[in-house]
Amino acid sequence: MSPVETLRIAVRAIRANLLRSTLTMLGIIIGVAAVIAMVAIGNGAQRQVAEQIRMLGSNLLLVQPGAPNQGGARLSIGARQTLTEEDAVAVASEVPRVLVAAPMVSGSGHVVQGNLNWSTLVTGITPDFLVARDWRVESGRSFTQEDIDTAAKVVLLGRTVADTLFRDEDPIGRPVRIANVPLVVVGVLGIKGQNAASGRDQDDIALVPLSTAKLRVLGANRVSRNVVDFLLVKVAADEAIAPVQQQIRTLLRQRHRLTPDAEDDFRIREPFAAMEARAASTRSLTFLLSAVASVSLVVGGISIMNIMLVSVTERTREIGLRQALGARRRNVRNQFLVEAATLCVIGGVAGVLVGIAAAFGIAALAGWPIWVSPASILLSVAVAGVIGVFFGFYPAHKASHLDPIEALRFE
Known part of the structure; x- marks a missing residue:
């Protein structure tokens, strides 16, 4: 059959x-x-x-200021500013297999354009930040080193902020104000979407040069002009994250002159590992x-x-x-x-x-x-x-x- x-x-x-x-x-x-x-x-x-993970940027380490004790109570992360731009330079130059170490400062602010305004996260960065986050500029240009050195009045807008303030108009070259400081929009960032850890819209952001943020936009709340809120470190490969993390810890303890029995005055997080x-x-x-x-x-x-x-x-x-x-x-x-x-x-x-x-x-x-x-x-x-x-x-x-x-x- x-x-x-x-x-x-x-x-x-x-x-x-x-x-x-x-x-x-x-x-x-x-x-x-x-x-x-x-x-x-x-x-x-x-x-x-x-x-x-792709949107966040892989192989990242986030270095935050520590949480000191005061009167027997442990304060929140970042209560004491202990990180500086020099720390970022040292990490990038002295720790092998670190691609970039980007210093950052951040705070909330109102972006005003004409009769419209929008409350968003304002972050001061260097060009290394965009490299660490694998974040491209969709239109316009990124920051240059000259922008950083001269504290230029320029800003990069996230897609959410750009769409809210300019709707269907091209924002490139248009003026906005943040903390009553006039800035010129030089670029619009590519879409990143929602942050997996916090659920926050990553495109709801305005980026300014680090020096501009310290001297003009966010400087009023700063004890020292040299300190930063975070260091964002991009490592060359997955397998290098653990040794690089230990090397950064050792280097920062030396730079901050901490005794062997003293706690770290910083904290190193690994967002990629959590993801x-x-x-x-x-x-x-x-x-x-x-x-x-x-x-x-x-x-x-x-x-x-x-x-x-x-x-x-x-x-x-x-x-x-x-x-x-x-x-x-x-x-x-x-x-x-x-x-x-x-x-x-x-x-x-x-x-x-x-x-x-x-x-x-x-x-x-x-x-x-x-x-x-x-x-x-x-x-x-x-x-x-x-x-x-x-x-x-x-x-x-x-x-x-x-x-x-x-x-x-x-x-």
Whole structure:
């Protein structure tokens, strides 16, 4: 018997008991749909984290002022200004595998343009900041070293600020005011999106030269003109982060003249590591949910075995007749195996469609990101076929070993 003929007989047997076949496939449909939906949600979350890592900038270290004790109470981070521009220069020049070390100052401020104003984060930077953050200037130009040296009255606007103040107009070359200081917009930053850690809109920002921020815009709140709020350090590679972090700690302790028993007057954070930990937890959760959903596939396989055993009993005379007409045991076995595999594959395809629809439904209702991987679709259908063969083997084997004479006598 040819494979095509075997498949035709299997499809005819399925159609002969359509309702029962549909109910039998239901377990496979639910199992495959659950796996597809869970994997789509998990993949979407992982891709979102990867995109956020890309937007944040990989291999970063953030050096903040320390949290000193005062009267037995520990103050907040940054309560004492301990970092300077010279610290940034020393880190960049003396610590191997550091690409850039960007000093920063920041504070809130109102950006005014005509009759419009917007409260945003104002940050004083050097050009190294944009290198560390992998942040491109979408239109216009970036800051030059001359802008830093002369405390030029120029500003880079984030996309959110630019759209709010200028709407459909081109902001390049237009004047704005921050803290009553007139500045000229020289560039608009590319879109970064939401910060994964804080949830803040990263495009809601205005960047000015570091010297301009200290002398003109944010200087009123500063004890010393030389101190900075943060150092943003970009490291050459992932594997260098841990040793570079220790080298920075050693260097800053030496520069700040801290005794061996004194606490650090700074803190080094690793945003990239936190994001990676989140990605790892997302992957683990995806595997867990997929494993739970796969239980439905096993239940569906048991249902397939049960129905195939019933089918063998119902078709005992048919099996005896086929054997009497010359069908070999392997022909009978293959017939029932193909029937079981066909049930599962059809259920798998239906489950894929239901799973994709469920994933998009969840995305629409909950606002979660999803990603339906072609590999997960192919794997789900293949697993469904394997389940059909595995759980259909025993009924097929039982059918192929029926005695033809006894089978013909069966009522």
